[in-house]
Amino acid sequence: MARGTNRLALRRAVAQPANAAFDGRRGPVSAPRRIDALDQGIIEALQASGRESFRAIAARLGVSEATVRARYARLCDDDILQVVGVTNPLGLGFEQALIGLKTTGSPQPVADEIATWAEADYVVVTAGQYDLVVEIVVADRRELLELTNRMRELDGVVSTETFLYLDLVKQLYDWGTRP
Numbered sequence: 001m002a003r004g005t006n007r008l009a010l011r012r013a014v015a016q017p018a019n020a021a022f023d024g025r026r027g028p029v030s031a032p033r034r035i036d037a038l039d040q041g042i043i044e045a046l047q048a049s050g051r052e053s054f055r056a057i058a059a060r061l062g063v064s065e066a067t068v069r070a071r072y073a074r075l076c077d078d079d080i081l082q083v084v085g086v087t088n089p090l091g092l093g094f095e096q097a098l099i100g101l102k103t104t105g106s107p108q109p110v111a112d113e114i115a116t117w118a119e120a121d122y123v124v125v126t127a128g129q130y131d132l133v134v135e136i137v138v139a140d141r142r143e144l145l146e147l148t149n150r151m152r153e154l155d156g157v158v159s160t161e162t163f164l165y166l167d168l169v170k171q172l173y174d175w176g177t178r179p
Contacts, residue, residue: 035080035177039071039075041060041061042061042068042071042081044177045057046083047174048174050084054069054072090167091168094137094138095137095138095143095144096136096164096165097136097138097144097162097165098134099151099161099162100130100160100161100163101130101131101133101134101151101158101160102157102158102159103132103157104156107125108125109155109156110131111123111124111125111132114134114154117136119147120134120135120136121136130161148162
């Protein structure tokens, strides 16, 4: 996959390079919108099993399959829901790390740039010791070194600290929704 073309990543639209395949569905994460009990039921069902059929979800929630299908589409369009197969990168032979970055000034330009990189699967602006936290997945340690050097060369980056993942002990996506 070419750099910056991960069409499934939640990221700012302005961070997309001009030649990236941006379909408008994965832009900035905005303020949460209100969801009702039906949306909540659909989300929780898909968090438990992303392969569950709309028909089964509809039967459990007491609505039509068409209603579940329409609500699902709206939840996806609103960047609230994304159903994917989640893997353990370490189990597939990749290296995975979390990198904390300190910046001068606003961290947003650095976040926007890193968000275009295919190796970055998680980019957040944070409060605390680091201005940004970035999770990356790379083929090997050589690529990790090259990537951290690339980060250090970005305008505004003061320092980085890398936390290499040795083992993935727990990774869940079934926290439900807020009432």
